[in-house]
Amino acid sequence: MTLPHPTTDQISLPLVLSVLGDPTRLAIVALLARREGGKGRMNCSRFLSLGSKTNLSYHLAKLREAGVTRTEVVGTQRFLTLRREDLDQRFPGLLDSIVAGAELAAIPRLEESVEMA
Amino acid sequence: MTLPHPTTDQISLPLVLSVLGDPTRLAIVALLARREGGKGRMNCSRFLSLGSKTNLSYHLAKLREAGVTRTEVVGTQRFLTLRREDLDQRFPGLLDSIVAGAELAAIPRLEESVEMA
DNA sequence: TCAATTGTTCAATAATCTTTGAACTAAGGG
């Protein structure tokens, strides 16, 4: 099973901006960015400190639909990654400046638990 | 008379993003960016092709309150400028990448009329 | 002073977006 994602050239700037204008979603992206290059993708439950399961499902769908994240279905889990290359190609510098700016605000530092995957 | 503007360090990233997530406001910023360095500031009526007078008043207030634009009151007119230096200082690279991205979408090319001020 | 120009405010409506709980699906593990 594979979820719908916009192609790179379908990624819309106003949509990306409004999606990242929500503090919960911005925090999710900041957390994903910290993790980049690291070994592990993150599954949804890693973000439970930011909202209820249902609410996260909603916000993570928004991020995926806007083309900000990629969601991989593995069993009953969904693994999330930032679509950095696609975003960098389409809107050079945007993600970096947003992530840097998001760090200015306090992004909760997920309790580091065991790495999975 | 002078209108309230946030100080540079009061400018909030999520607020800037959600304010620029609106297509009308993004178009206004793109138009202001084109005009930068030019001699003339723009008054509100220059944007009438993007919405009604009342509606523009609403959107322009949002841009000002978020710290994206500066509004100078001169007589009955309001002259708008991008707060580029403040934004560049607080969120380096953000404005440039957004303006560049906005140009990808079709930003209406204001009918060039007589320069005032 | 009168009238036009520029733009705001207000209140109402419409449209979107967010949050929630209950019920559900789909894998796994034992």
Next chain:
DNA sequence: CCCTTAGTTCAAAGATTATTGAACAATTGA
């Protein structure tokens, strides 16, 4: 198989946002 885990879907409620027209205020030019 049954039970747990991981996450979605749905519908309802709540909260914000956007759009509109009517009325208003302030400045400016004739």
